[in-house]
Amino acid sequence: MQCQGCGGRFNVPSLGEMRRRQQRHETIDGQPIGPAEAPGDAQLSEIPSSFYVHFCGDVGSTGRISTTAIENYSGVVAHAVDTLIAQADSDDGFELMVSLALLPGATRLMQIETAPNGPGDSPGVDRHRGREGLVDRITRRIESIAIPDVQHGPVAFLMYRRVNLAPVTKIGIKPFSRYRNEIDKCGIDHALMRAAGLIEPSSDRTAPLVKWWNQGLSRLRSLVSKPASEQAPPLTPEQVFQETSAWIEHTEELYAGTSDAELKRLLRQSPSELALHVAAAARFANREAFENAISAYSDAIQLAPKCAPLLGRRGWYHYVVGNHQAALIDLNRAIQLVPSAAWFYLHRSQIYAGLEAWEQAQSDLDTAIGLAPREPAFRFRRAELHLSRDELAPAIDDLTPILQLDPHNGATHAMLGWLYQQDELHNESLALQHLTRAIELVPDAIAPRLHRSMLYMSQNKFELARDDCDSALRLQEDEGQAHALRGRILQMQSEFDEAIQACDRAMELGVETPAVFLTRGFCYAATDQRDLALADCHAVLDLEPKNPIALHLLGSLSLQQGELDAAMEALTEASRLAPQWTEPREQIALLHRMNENPQAAIDEQSALIEQQPEQPAHYVNRAFAHTQAGNHDDALNDYRRACELDPENEHIFFLRGCFLMDRQEDELALEDFNRALELSGVYDGARLRRAAVLMRLKRHDKALEDYEKLIEKYPDDPYAYSGRAYAHQMQGDESAAEADIDRLAEIAPEDAQEAAVQSLQAKVIRLEGLERYDDAIAVAEEIIDMAPDAAIGYRLRGWIRWYTEQHVEACDDYTRLLELSSDDPEPDLLSSRGQIYAEMGEWDNALADLDAAVQLSRTAGLHQVLAFSLNGRAFALAGLDRTPESDRDFEESVRLCPTNAWAPYNRGIVLYKRGQHDQAQTLLRLALQLDGPPLTQRKRQRAEAVLLRLATSQS
Structure with missing residues (x-):
């Protein structure tokens, strides 16, 4: 300080030391450090x-x-x-x-x-x-x-x-x-x-007298080298400790500006001067020359062997260099001398913790907190000790009071933020609150930013997570954990190449943890680098053989490569290690379906539904398994439940629409495709399927609108051109259909023939609707010539021949079709040939085909085919005079497909032949009105003839 009177400069004790001397009514002297500067030297003042x-x-x-x-x-x-x-x-x-x-x-x-x-x-x-x-x-x-x-x-x-x-x-x-x-x-x-109003106003008080301390450094030195004067009351160990600690701090400040050379000269000149050894030790410690600091403190302790602060300092630096035994000796001696010095217990607890002597470490911390209950450092260290033993709740109990003592303690906020992210204490709101406050208080700290980044990532707030991670890397670009975390965030954002680079950088910096290998492995898998993904998988399993995530990834990769046994083994083990994790079990269910074991898949999905009854994906996947097992009503129930649980999910409605379309329940399928497109107007798969359903429902104009939109969006999509060609053909616009097929030949020549066949198929259907049967047969034969190995030509020709009652020729076409699919006969082919046999009066052959068709269509959930098959079987049973069975089949057929004109027609003809004319007349009139499907030309003519005959006979 500079004297305002003389302008001279003096070394004086710290403000805290001067206050303490003032309170003891001691004089404070300053040591002059140079000549007074001229008053005009503004720099000094x-x-x-x-x-x-x-x-x-x-x-x-x-x-x-x-x-x-x-x-x-x-x-x-x-x-x-x-x-x-x-x-x-x-x-x-x-x-x-x-x-x-x-x-x-x-x-x-x-x-x-x-x-x-x-x-x-x-x-x-x-x-x-x-x-x-x-x-x-x-x-x-x-x-x-x-x-x-x-x-x-x-x-x-x-x-x-x-x-x-x-x-x-x-x-x-x-x-x-x-x-x-x-x-x-x-x-x-x-x-x-x-x-502040905390004490009452009092009578006049005289300001405390201030006595200047005039005993100098010799007084302080005597406190650590010899007992106090007999005339003065003896100082307690605590007082000696406080005085000595203050003197040491003052000594360190006093010599802080002294050069190394000057300090060495003074030590050579006065080797028994305690202050010089203390100053030297402090200088070595500040430069992290800890062995030299220990040596200097040892020299000081030889001069003052009962100086507890010096023993404490030397003990601490013994701990820093790893000499725990020497550190314990010094700290034990310091505690014996001054058992009320709380910091000695803190330092000794750290030594005990390093030796994993947990009980002794906690006992020392308990003592330190008892001696200084309002010192945050002791509670913070005890919280760290609890964490090292996975005792999270007691750590919270220690950290919470710290914020009452020191609400701006950034380290405490950071630790609480981390703790509230753990499963045992999970509270995202508190975690975010504490981590954000820690970042505000300690903006240069990396850990709170990384922990908040992880919190944001768990909330799928990837941009915020990435901002925090990038901020941490700006603070320290070589922080490996930050690169590792950034890789994970990039993976979640599907930026796989950048994520791989971040993981590579983390590994270069020494972070070769299972988490980093897994992140990179998932990114390799996502970019079809399966060999590299497998290598990372095995690297994780080498480090952690029981890592369920690595086993899951290994199972997924094996599944992609068609190694089903290896996939099942890895996924089963992953599920065993993490029984609450649903993804491995979902894939196990998929494997069961791939292995043609739908019941096992159903059992697996049912267990998942029991575990997570509100998860719609489980119901959808069980619906797949039920469909494979032939449990179509159960599958429909699962689709219905999934739609109830997630009524805004367009994909579920799309899947149910496809299921209903396969069951030939086209009106219901159309409702689901409409709903999918309402929820997401860009769902192109739903639009393509809706167009096909509209075509089957003969709403060709609406179908054409969907195909137009698809072509506008995807001008090179072969499916859209193929579908539009079909729609144009159904509308009789053959030139437009041919133009679409020509365009298809340009963009996908491998699909051109199939599209041409499809267009001709539409032409056959259109000609049949116009009752131009000979022309329709000719087009069908054109298809046979174009694609002799394809079934569609024979199917179309057999259908037209049947409708024109060319029964023998139609039967030949369907027999050929069944021969082509002998390993897996289609129920609609059996149904068609069986009905032809029935119309020919070959009842036994008809029943053989129709019994098989009924069974297959029931299993496959094909309600329309089932309805047609039951109608044909009812007609055949009637021909064999098995009336109760015939009536039963007729009734079920009508219930399944009430718009089918053939059911009341066949039953009406049977009743007419039985002489039940009134009932026959009612049924035949109904048959002429229905159109789903309508009667063929000859059946319509026959029904009209019978009705006319009945009307004539009644008149």
């Missing part, structure tokens, strides 16, 4: 433009507030003040001083002042009005900052800022000027407590 001063109140483990708490609080205040000053963006120059006292009971006493004029202002120029808004904003901001716990009296500090002013040699503002008279009269503690 220039006041910094920004500084902080601790004004009053003991801080520390046994003080009114912990050092960490007041540092954190004042740091937040300083940041707030500087931010608001920067935002003010004023060219005016001014001085600003914030005088702030924290008092018991969460009480704050604040005074913010600005100098009315800068030194360069003209007399009479008052810029105070322009600063009122800034002072108000600073006041409101500080009042919003949580106050740490303070006990037994005030703790005050001041903060000074000079804005847009030239250097000054004198401050124009005094701290706590509002209470200056009371401070001078009663002392600062009493004045601040009284101003």
Whole structure:
């Protein structure tokens, strides 16, 4: 400091030490360090433009507030003040001083002042009005900052800022000027407590007399080298410890500016001078030359063997270099000398923890907290100890009080944020709150950003997660964990190549964990680099043979390669290790379906539904298995439940529409495809399927609209051109159909013949509708010539021959079709040939085909084919006079397909032959009205003839 009287410069103790000496009524002497500078030398007396001063109140483990708490609080205040000053963006120059006292009971006493004029202002120029808004904003901001716990009296500090002013040699503002008279009269503690209303006003108090300490360093040295004078009351070990610690701090500050060479010279000159050895040890420790520091402390301890602070320091540095035994010896001796020194227990607990002596470590921390219950560091260390033993709830119990003592403790917020992400304590809201606060308080810390990034990723907020990860990498670009996490985020965003690069970088930096290999493995799998994906899978399993995620990936890759046994083995093991994880079991069910074991798949999906009854995907997958097993009603029930659970999922409606379309329930299928397109107008698969259903329903104009939209969106889509050609042909626009087929030949020549056949098929159907049967047969034969190995030509010709009652020829065509599919006969072919046999009167052959058709169509859930087959079998049974069975089949057929004109026709003819004319007349009239499907030309003529005959006979 510089003396305002003589201008000389002096080394003086720290402010804390001077307060303690003042409280003991001891003189404070300064040591001159150079000649006085000339008053004109402004550099020596220039006041910094920004500084902080601790004004009053003991801080520390046994003080009114912990050092960490007041540092954190004042740091937040300083940041707030500087931010608001920067935002003010004023060219005016001014001085600003914030005088702030924290008092018991969460009480704050604040005074913010600005100098009315800068030194360069003209007399009479008052810029105070322009600063009122800034002072108000600073006041409101500080009042919003949580106050740490303070006990037994005030703790005050001041903060000074000079804005847009030239250097000054004198401050124009005094701290706590509002209470200056009371401070001078009663002392600062009493004045601040009284101003805050925490003590009653008292009678006149005389300011405490201040005696200057005149015993110098010899007095301090005597405290650690020999007992106190017999005339003075003996000091307690605690007092000796406090005095000695203060002296050591002062000594370290005193010699901080001394050069290495000068310090060595002094040590050679005075080897028994304790202060020199203490200064040397501190210098070595600051430079992390810990072995040299230990040696210097050992020299000091030889001069003061009962100096507990020196033993504590040396013990700590023994611990730092890994000499735990020596560290324990020193700390045990220090604790024997001063059993009330809480920090010694903290340091010894860390040694015990390093030796995994958990009970001793916790006992020491319990003791430290008992001695200094308001020191956050001890509780924080105990929380870390609990975490090392996976004791999460006790860790929370230790961390929560820290925020009462020190609400701006960034490390505590960070640890709480991490803890609330763990399964045992999962609370995403609290985790986010604490992590965000930790980032605000410690903006240069990487861990809170990474933990918040992981939290955002778990919430599928990938952009926010990526921002945090990138911020961490800007702080430290070689942080391997950040690259690993970034790779995972990129994988979730389907940016697989970048994710692979991030994982590679993480591995280069030494992060070769299972998680990194898995992330890269999934990315390799997604980019069809299966060999590399398998290599990463096996790397994980080498590190963790029971890793269910790696086994799941291995099973998935094996499944893709068709290695079903290997896939089943890996997925089964993954499911065993993680029984609540549904994905492996879903794939196991798929494997059962691939292995033609639908019942096993149903059982697996049923177990999943029991585990997650509200998950629609489980019902959809069980519907697949039920369909494979022939349980079509059960499959439909599962589709219905999935739609109920997720009525906004267009894909589920699309799948159910496909299922209904396969069952030839076209109207219901159309409803589902419409719903899928309502939910997502761009669902092209649903549009293509809807067009096909519309074609089957003979709504050709609507189908054509869908095909037009598909071609507009996908001008090279062969399916759209093929479908539109079919639609044009059904409308009789053969030139447009041929144009589409020609276009198809250009873009997909391999599909051109199939499309041409399909177009001719549409022509056959159209000609049949026009009752141009000979022309239809000719086109069918054209198809046979074009594709002799295809079934469609024979199917079309057999159908037209049947409808024109060329029964023998039709029977030959269907027999050929059944020969082509002998391994797996189609139920509709058996149904058609069986009905032809029935119309020919070959009842036994008819029943053989129709019994098989009924059974197959029931199993496949083909309701329309079943209805037609039952109708044909009823007709054949009637021909054999098996009337009850015939009536039963007729009734079921009508129930399944009430629009089928052939059912009332066949039954009407049977009843007519039985002489039941009234019933026959009713049924034949109904048959002439129905059109789903309608009667053929000859059946219609026959029905009309019978009705005319009946009408004539009745007249």
